[in-house]
Amino acid sequence: MLELLPINYFSLEEFLIVAKGPVPNDVLNKIVRYHWLVLNDIRTKLGIPIRISANSCYRPRQYEIKQGRSGKSEHTFSDDSWGAVDLTCADMNKLFNLLKSDSPYRRICVYKEKNFVHCDYKGNEKKLFINTPNGWKEM
Ligand SMILES: [Zn+2]
Numbered sequence: 560m561l562e563l564l565p566i567n568y569f570s571l572e573e574f575l576i577v578a579k580g581p582v583p584n585d586v587l588n589k590i591v592r593y594h595w596l597v598l599n600d601i602r603t604k605l606g607i608p609i610r611i612s613a614n615s616c617y618r619p620r621q622y623e624i625k626q627g628r629s630g631k632s633e634h635t636f637s638d639d640s641w642g643a644v645d646l647t648c649a650d651m652n653k654l655f656n657l658l659k660s661d662s663p664y665r666r667i668c669v670y671k672e673k674n675f676v677h678c679d680y681k682g683n684e685k686k687l688f689i690n691t692p693n694g695w696k697e698m
Contacts, residue, residue: 568602568609569595574616574644576634586617586636593641593680597664601657609654612645612675633679643679651676659687668695 572578574590594616602609618634633643648654655676658667664678669689687698
């Protein structure tokens with residue numbers, strides 16, 4: 560029977576920056592619908608492991624504020640936000656190209672020096688950005 564299960568590459572803990580503590584049901588639903596299923600598909604096409612960079616998918620608002628941030632990040636999954644995820648792998652170019660062509664993410668931001676890519680659904684059209692010494696540049 561196990562061979563009939565759909566393939567899965569991730570565990571819930573990978574999507575949670577805070578390992579312990581309650582996660583609201585609406586956030587869990589969004590993680591599965593807008594990130595987990597999307598990333599399983601991308602991972603299959605990529606053929607090599609993808610890591611949720613620093614477990615940075617859901618970051619509770621209180622956690623963000625403790626870090627000295629505004630608490631308004633897409634990573635907090637607040638209100639109408641579908642959330643955000645940071646990804647890294649051994650072939651960032653291939654990952655970036657797959658996210659661009661084969662994922663529903665609308666905003667994809669490359670942090671070249673830090674070797675991860677941030678993905679979320681903000682905006683109404685697909686936009687790609689890269690971090691440069693002079694700030695963000697649209698690609
Ligand atoms: Zn991010």
